[in-house]
Amino acid sequence: MMDNAYLTNPEDKYETPWFLLKGGIFESFRYDTFESFNEKLWQLVVAITSKRKKDDNEKQRLLETIEKIVLMIKGCHYFLHHKKRLNFKEDWIDIKWLPNPYRCL
Numbered sequence: 001m002m003d004n005a006y007l008t009n010p011e012d013k014y015e016t017p018w019f020l021l022k023g024g025i026f027e028s029f030r031y032d033t034f035e036s037f038n039e040k041l042w043q044l045v046v047a048i049t050s051k052r053k054k055d056d057n058e059k060q061r062l063l064e065t066i067e068k069i070v071l072m073i074k075g076c077h078y079f080l081h082h083k084k085r086l087n088f089k090e091d092w093i094d095i096k097w098l099p100n101p102y103r104c105l
Contacts, residue, residue, distance in 0.1 A: 009086070016088050023078025024071040032068075040065045 010019040029037065044065050047054060054062070082088075 016086060017090070019086075020079045020082055020088065021075070023082070024073075024075025025079060026075070028068045028072040028075060037068075040068075 010016045032040070040061075044062055047058070047062050083093075
């Protein structure tokens with residue numbers, strides 16, 4: 001089977017975890033801590049649910065937060081796709097997930 005000419009694979013198995021994070025996950029968190037990203041998410045929720053006027057600086061910050069969320073989601077898709085393609089297994093990632101019995105229908 002011929003590989004995609006634009007797709008590079010990790011050189012060895014020790015590079016695979018970093019290869020999987022290159023799709024956007026790492027970039028979305030690069031300049032944030034969990035606390036700072038959590039605060040940005042909270043500010044986004046408040047802005048979305050309120051009717052107050054936002055100035056240009058606030059709009060720009062909110063747009064940057066949304067762009068990070070999109071990058072994170074794309075990175076997760078990249079991660080899952082290449083994890084499966086490379087047959088990468090890791091105990092702490094490959095735990096069995098159960099449906100949340102408390103979720104809303």
